[in-house]
Amino acid sequence: MKAYVRGVHPFLFNTQASKVLPLREARAQFGALSGVSVTLSIYALHHNPKVWPNPEVFDPSRFASDSPRHSHSFLPFSGGARNCIGKQFAMNELKVAVALTLLRFELLPDPTRVPIPLPRLVFKSKNGIYLHLEKIH
Ligand code: HEM
Numbered sequence: 001m002k003a004y005v006r007g008v009h010p011f012l013f014n015t016q017a018s019k020v021l022p023l024r025e026a027r028a029q030f031g032a033l034s035g036v037s038v039t040l041s042i043y044a045l046h047h048n049p050k051v052w053p054n055p056e057v058f059d060p061s062r063f064a065s066d067s068p069r070h071s072h073s074f075l076p077f078s079g080g081a082r083n084c085i086g087k088q089f090a091m092n093e094l095k096v097a098v099a100l101t102l103l104r105f106e107l108l109p110d111p112t113r114v115p116i117p118l119p120r121l122v123f124k125s126k127n128g129i130y131l132h133l134e135k136i137h
Pocket residue numbers: 076077078081082083084085086087089090121122
């Protein structure tokens with residue numbers, strides 16, 4: 001069984017039951033938690049208002065070089081010795097892909113196909129991510 005510790009809060013995510021449990025409840029359900037693998041929930045960390053005030057607000061200034069934040073408050077590629085080996089490549093690829101796309105297109109959400117969140121180590125969508133692209137000029 002796999003479980004996730006939710007952000008810096010003591011919660012476990014039970015992937016079999018597909019729900020987040022407070023640690024106390026998880027202990028009651030799983031006993032001493034032996035045999036349960038526990039992982040940091042990156043999504044919950046990035047949505048924890050104690051770590052990121054107003055987490056749902058798009059605010060690129062959070063990432064300004066002079067913006068104060070904890071070294072491990074942003075962990076999309078995990079951290080420590082076993083962090084993502086493709087981090088630099090992925091970040092460069094992502095920036096190029098986003099920049100070239102936004103140069104040519106305006107992106108709009110498709111309200112008929114809203115992504116259904118799928119909690120995994122790297123957060124996913126159950127039904128894909130559909131967008132309308134409108135060519136600029
Ligand atoms: C946006 C893209 C990516 C994200 C968000 C991401 C995220 C992650 C995360 C969170 C881990 C840690 C997994 C764990 O602790 O169990 C990881 C590990 C890893 N990633 Fe990525 N990754 C990305 C792209 C890539 C790319 C492009 C490559 C290869 C070219 C790659 C190769 C790996 C490998 C080999 C590991 C295992 C490292 C180890 O265990 O020592 N990843 N990644």
